[in-house]
Amino acid sequence: xxxxxxxxxxxxxxxxxxxxxxxxxxxxxxxxxxxxxxxxxxxxxxxxxxxxxxxxxxxxxxxxxxxxxxxxxxxxxxxxxxxxxxxxxxxxxxxxxxxxxxxxxxxxxxxxxxxxxxxxxxxxxxxxxxxxxxxxxxxxxxxxxxxxxxxxxxxxxxxxxxxxxxxxxxxxxxxxxxxxxxxxxxxxxxxxxxxxxxxxxxxxxxxxxxxxxxxxxxxxx
Numbered sequence: 001x002x003x004x005x006x007x008x009x010x011x012x013x014x015x016x017x018x019x020x021x022x023x024x025x026x027x028x029x030x031x032x033x034x035x036x037x038x039x040x041x042x043x044x045x046x047x048x049x050x051x052x053x054x055x056x057x058x059x060x061x062x063x064x065x066x067x068x069x070x071x072x073x074x075x076x077x078x079x080x081x082x083x084x085x086x087x088x089x090x091x092x093x094x095x096x097x098x099x100x101x102x103x104x105x106x107x108x109x110x111x112x113x114x115x116x117x118x119x120x121x122x123x124x125x126x127x128x129x130x131x132x133x134x135x136x137x138x139x140x141x142x143x144x145x146x147x148x149x150x151x152x153x154x155x156x157x158x159x160x161x162x163x164x165x166x167x168x169x170x171x172x173x174x175x176x177x178x179x180x181x182x183x184x185x186x187x188x189x190x191x192x193x194x195x196x197x198x199x200x201x202x203x204x205x206x207x208x209x210x211x212x213x214x215x216x217x218x219x220x221x
Contacts, residue, residue, distance in 0.1 A: 039077045043070040064094045065105070072112050087112045103129035103136060110142065119150050137175040140165030144178065155186065173202065180212075189216045 034044035047070050050063040057063075068090035075083030091109035098105075106129040113122035126143045133139065144161045147153035162179040169175055180195035193216050200209040 034074065034078075037078070040074045043073045043077075046070045047074070059097065061094065061098065064090050064097075065108070068094070068105075068108055068112070072108075072115070075112075076115060081116055084112055084116050088116075100128065100132050103132040103139065106132070107139065107142065110146075114146065114150060117150075119146065122146055123151065135169055137165060137169045137172050140169070140175055141178045144182070148182070158182070173199070176202075184212075184216065189220050192216055193220075 034040045034047075047067060050060075050067045050070070053060050053063040054067075068087045071083050071087035071090060075081065075085075075087060088109060091105050091112065094105040095109070106125040110122040110125035110129070113119070113125065123143070123146060126139060126146065129136075130139050130143070140161055144158050147158045147161065162175065162182065165175050166172060166179065176195050176199055180192050180199065183189075183192035183195065193213055196209050196212045196216065199206075200213060203209060
């Protein structure tokens with residue numbers, strides 16, 4: 001019996017050593033690929049620099065945020081999800097350490113989740129971001145875009161996001177632009193004109209909005 005146990009221990013140790021060796025070899029392979037690829041070289045240099053900073057200071061907020069940003073860029077260029085998950089790991093570290101003090105880590109992480117096709121996780125992060133800063137217009141746009149382009153939500157839910165933002169946000173130019181374009185694409189020209197006229201009045205030096213009003217009015221006629 002003792003002999004069998006010793007054999008099992010030896011096999012387990014051997015397997016563990018093999019996994020460690022594979023992990024090290026894979027890390028070396030990744031390092032060489034990312035360091036020499038012209039599309040990832042610059043971002044990977046920043047990754048290594050930020051990792052070095054975090055070894056000295058585990059509470060370096062900017063280093064974590066930079067890691068998240070650069071791993072996302074590498075993942076998208078290399079078309080490899082494992083690098084995108086490294087980005088998620090960096091943003092998760094920020095969220096664990098600093099909690100709900102700022103919306104940006106949640107927004108950034110949501111964008112990574114979209115790249116990973118983890119749409120429900122992205123939705124959760126965007127909703128948390130909106131709880132943190134209910135007056136940030138770009139969060140409403142991001143959530144509406146998620147619903148429109150990835151989650152196939154119905155028009156009622158998408159409109160509800162826009163309309164909540166319009167009732168809440170003070171400086172809302174980008175939000176109005178996005179909503180007007182959405183209504184135009186739906187074929188709801190009369191409603192779209194209302195918002196393009198708002199933009200026309202707010203930004204008289206931008207001729208695009210006047211042209212859009214005329215174009216939509218002609219379609220109604």
